[in-house]
Amino acid sequence: MSIEVRGVTKKYGDFVALDDVSVSIPTGQLTALLGPSGGGKSTLLRIIAGLEVADGGTVEIEGTDATALPPQRRNVGFVFQHYAAFKHMTVAKNVAFGLEIRKRPKAEVKAKVHELLELVHLEQFADRLPSQLSGGQRQRMALARALAVEPSVLLLDEPFGALDAKVRKELRDWLRRLHDEVHVTTVFVTHDQEEALEVADEIVVINGGRIEQVGSPDDLYDAPANDFVMGFLGEVTVLDGHLIRPHDVVVHTLPAAAGAGAVRGEVVRITRVGFEVRVAVRPEAAPEADEVVVTLTRTFARSLGLEVGSTVWLEPEDGARVVPVPRAVPVGTLGAADPTEPSEVPVA
Amino acid sequence: MADSRLIRSRRGPVTYVLRVLVVLYLFLLVAWPVSLVADRAFRATGTHEGGVGPFLERLTDPATVYAFNLTITVAIWAVIANTVFGVGISLLLVRYRFVGRRVLSVLVDLPLSVSPVVVGLALVLAYSSTQGWFGGTLETIGIQVIFSTPGLILATAFVSLPLVVREVVPVLEEIGTDAEQAARSLGANGRQVFRRITLPSIKWAVVYGVVLTSARSLGEFGAVKIVSSGAEFRGETATLFVHNHYQAFDEPAAYAAALVLVLISIIALVVVTYLRPKEERA
Numbered sequence: 361m362s363i364e365v366r367g368v369t370k371k372y373g374d375f376v377a378l379d380d381v382s383v384s385i386p387t388g389q390l391t392a393l394l395g396p397s398g399g400g401k402s403t404l405l406r407i408i409a410g411l412e413v414a415d416g417g418t419v420e421i422e423g424t425d426a427t428a429l430p431p432q433r434r435n436v437g438f439v440f441q442h443y444a445a446f447k448h449m450t451v452a453k454n455v456a457f458g459l460e461i462r463k464r465p466k467a468e469v470k471a472k473v474h475e476l477l478e479l480v481h482l483e484q485f486a487d488r489l490p491s492q493l494s495g496g497q498r499q500r501m502a503l504a505r506a507l508a509v510e511p512s513v514l515l516l517d518e519p520f521g522a523l524d525a526k527v528r529k530e531l532r533d534w535l536r537r538l539h540d541e542v543h544v545t546t547v548f549v550t551h552d553q554e555e556a557l558e559v560a561d562e563i564v565v566i567n568g569g570r571i572e573q574v575g576s577p578d579d580l581y582d583a584p585a586n587d588f589v590m591g592f593l594g595e596v597t598v599l600d601g602h603l604i605r606p607h608d609v610v611v612h613t614l615p616a617a618a619g620a621g622a623v624r625g626e627v628v629r630i631t632r633v634g635f636e637v638r639v640a641v642r643p644e645a646a647p648e649a650d651e652v653v654v655t656l657t658r659t660f661a662r663s664l665g666l667e668v669g670s671t672v673w674l675e676p677e678d679g680a681r682v683v684p685v686p687r688a689v690p691v692g693t694l695g696a697a698d699p700t701e702p703s704e705v706p707v708a
Numbered sequence: 709m710a711d712s713r714l715i716r717s718r719r720g721p722v723t724y725v726l727r728v729l730v731v732l733y734l735f736l737l738v739a740w741p742v743s744l745v746a747d748r749a750f751r752a753t754g755t756h757e758g759g760v761g762p763f764l765e766r767l768t769d770p771a772t773v774y775a776f777n778l779t780i781t782v783a784i785w786a787v788i789a790n791t792v793f794g795v796g797i798s799l800l801l802v803r804y805r806f807v808g809r810r811v812l813s814v815l816v817d818l819p820l821s822v823s824p825v826v827v828g829l830a831l832v833l834a835y836s837s838t839q840g841w842f843g844g845t846l847e848t849i850g851i852q853v854i855f856s857t858p859g860l861i862l863a864t865a866f867v868s869l870p871l872v873v874r875e876v877v878p879v880l881e882e883i884g885t886d887a888e889q890a891a892r893s894l895g896a897n898g899r900q901v902f903r904r905i906t907l908p909s910i911k912w913a914v915v916y917g918v919v920l921t922s923a924r925s926l927g928e929f930g931a932v933k934i935v936s937s938g939a940e941f942r943g944e945t946a947t948l949f950v951h952n953h954y955q956a957f958d959e960p961a962a963y964a965a966a967l968v969l970v971l972i973s974i975i976a977l978v979v980v981t982y983l984r985p986k987e988e989r990a
Contacts, residue, residue, distance in 0.1 A: 410893075430892070432892050437893065437894075438890060440886050444889065444890040445887070446887055446890075446891070447887070457891065461900060462895055502890070
């Protein structure tokens with residue numbers, strides 16, 4: 361394990377940012393710390409980097425106890441959400457900074473900077489100032505700067521958070537490819553579940569200063585440990601007292617095709633969003649309850665001939681993961697109570 | 709910029725009245741009196757000759773040269789002290805949270821609101837060889853503070869203390885700590901971060917503060933008047949020189965020195981205006 365965090369606690373006054381957090385981050389992988397704002401994920405990253413001091417617990421990087429080490433002696437690369445560019449230095453000087461601090465020979469610095477700028481596709485901007493670059497370019501420069509010192513771990517704090525949607529998506533793909541090239545242990549913080557699912561090898565879900573679940577993107581999506589993880593990693597709807605993904609609900613237009621436990625309801629709304637169709641169904645047995653939302657492909661919805669007002673029967677798809685709806689569980693302790701234990705629908 | 713021009717594009721009579729008022733105010737208060745000083749510096753009065761020759765003669769008089777030398781020496785030391793401590797205090801105020809931070813912030817501003825004469829009196833009480841805490845001790849090791857150059861430097865540094873701090877603090881607040889933290893994570897220690905990242909970022913604010921401090925130091929009168937013996941060749945700074953010679957009915961010499969002080973201020977203002985756009989661009 362590349363990074364071992366044990367029992368880390370951090371408080372800001374009365375606010376508990378991290379509550380006895382322990383996590384292992386595997387070597388050479390791309391790990392996402394995923395969670396809502398204020399959940400403690402950035403704090404954890406900053407504690408790993410040494411930019412923040414934990415109130416308790418230990419941090420081990422590559423087998424060395426780093427708890428008391430200052431940031432400059434941890435050999436970590438850190439990339440900030442707002443780039444943290446050295447505004448008075450050219451792009452090349454920014455990238456060379458860490459090497460010049462380490463007093464490497466001039467020729468070596470020059471070669472390394474050139475190599476890194478090529479890696480991040482900024483070689484033609486070497487002599488520009490950061491203010492002459494776009495946001496995406498600045499962030500790539502910051503990445504090259506962090507990689508220059510050959511860190512044992514690369515830490516990215518919401519690296520694409522300040523960029524617009526299109527650039528964010530490009531950089532996301534680019535980060536994935538870059539990681540496949542350089543294989544440095546990378547941890548990035550994000551509140552965007554799509555980003556985490558798409559880029560990461562492993563995801564650590566953090567909420568309310570605690571770790572909710574650790575696993576691969578598929579594990580987390582298919583087998584969420586509790587209703588919070590399920591709700592945070594994708595859309596959910598409530599069917600017959602259970603949380604379920606809208607695309608895991610099967611719609612029947614004839615009762616004969618539906619199973620015994622199917623929920624009978626009336627279509628109240630059909631919304632078309634690009635290739636997918638969202639159907640809102642009011643269950644007949646509990647009309648005062650929330651509508652069940654089902655997502656279908658456009659083709660399938662058309663073949664069913666759904667219309668507002670038609671009667672349908674809904675049931676979970678075979679093998680779909682469902683989680684009982686928590687009964688008025690206080691915020692912040694989600695996942696601690698028993699009724700939220702997940703279950704799986706037996707394959708028929 | 710374009711917006712403010714749009715707002716002012718409709719010029720009614722009120723605009724013109726306001727303009728005339730402002731120009732008149734500035735003329736009566738500043739431009740006219742100062743121009744009279746310039747005029748007097750070159751004019752012949754009574755037994756004194758006028759013109760450029762006698763003007764230069766008065767300025768090269770040993771007493772005048774001594775006064776300006778002393779003023780410049782004092783100003784240089786005061787500027788050095790206030791630049792070093794000013795940047796230090798600014799970092800302390802912006803980058804650290806500690807008990808008494810607000811009190812320190814208010815204390816830094818105090819010299820702006822306290823009359824320089826009071827500053828002078830306070831320094832005499834604290835450092836004079838007869839009644840101060842350290843005065844006696846310092847004198848036994850051969851350093852006289854009051855009625856000597858160190859006292860002048862102390863007084864000048866005191867009154868110009870806030871100028872560097874008030875320029876640097878907003879810039880430090882604006883640049884934030886991200887770049888400094890990035891430098892740390894790249895292996896730089898505290899000194900390297902300050903020299904390579906923090907200092908270049910606040911460079912123009914420091915320069916601006918230094919210019920203001922210099923202008924203030926060269927023109928200081930009240931505090932200096934109290935802590936200096938104020939006699940010719942014995943602690944007579946340029947401002948004291950002007951005062952003494954004016955009192956002694958040697959008005960041409962007073963006006964000549966006064967004009968030089970005015971010119972120095974104008975040069976400082978020009979330097980500041982020249983620096984401003986650079987600072988904004990950075």
